Amino acid sequence: MIEFQNDWLSANGSLNAFMQDREQFTNSVINGKKALEYARAKNWHVVHVGYFFKDGYPELGEKQEGMWGLIKQTQTFKIGNTGSEYHSDFIPIKGEFEVSGRTGVSAFSGSNLDAYLRNNNIQEIYLAGYALHACVESTFRDAHDKGYYATVISDACATFNKEIKDNFLQNIVYAFGKQQTTEELIVNI
Numbered sequence: 001m002i003e004f005q006n007d008w009l010s011a012n013g014s015l016n017a018f019m020q021d022r023e024q025f026t027n028s029v030i031n032g033k034k035a036l037e038y039a040r041a042k043n044w045h046v047v048h049v050g051y052f053f054k055d056g057y058p059e060l061g062e063k064q065e066g067m068w069g070l071i072k073q074t075q076t077f078k079i080g081n082t083g084s085e086y087h088s089d090f091i092p093i094k095g096e097f098e099v100s101g102r103t104g105v106s107a108f109s110g111s112n113l114d115a116y117l118r119n120n121n122i123q124e125i126y127l128a129g130y131a132l133h134a135c136v137e138s139t140f141r142d143a144h145d146k147g148y149y150a151t152v153i154s155d156a157c158a159t160f161n162k163e164i165k166d167n168f169l170q171n172i173v174y175a176f177g178k179q180q181t182t183e184e185l186i187v188n189i
Contacts, residue, residue, distance in 0.1 A: 003129050003131075013083055018160055031182040032128050034156075035182050035185060050077070050084065052079050109138075129157055131158070134159075
């Protein structure tokens with residue numbers, strides 16, 4: 001569950017307005033909830049990945065370009081602000097793992113995610129979250145390179161518009177893993 005945080009999901013969240021395709025975004029929230037409920041009912045390991053930065057973003061250094069520039073510009077994911085908190089529909093429950101130490105776009109970057117997965121003999125992972133073309137994609141590629149079998153839950157993810165999402169699903173997924181809809185996940189497992 002990648003970045004199911006208020007900066008994305010709350011109506012007044014700093015990143016919410018970037019989602020130009022509102023139908024895709026709304027569906028991703030609905031399907032994210034279904035996927036989470038299903039994983040919990042199956043007693044799967046549920047992993048929550050967020051961004052949590054100190055005031056002034058010292059973790060990101062001086063760089064003003066790319067993702068780091070956007071995060072600084074929009075003042076997102078600051079510890080102590082409601083925007084960095086998990087949205088009320090996606091709050092981790094007891095026994096679910098919350099990744100810590102993340103400093104990169106990939107959920108693996110600088111974090112304890114790889115250690116958690118390996119220590120629990122997890123080889124297959126399912127990804128949902130935001131933004132599909134950035135953090136989800138980076139995590140997906142990184143998972144592949146680390147030897148995991150990764151599946152993107154396509155309708156439980158969103159990006160800024162349909163064209164970006166379609167490009168990822170049509171031209172990138174096949175090289176690093178696979179995709180399923182939430183319905184396919186629930187029916188086929």
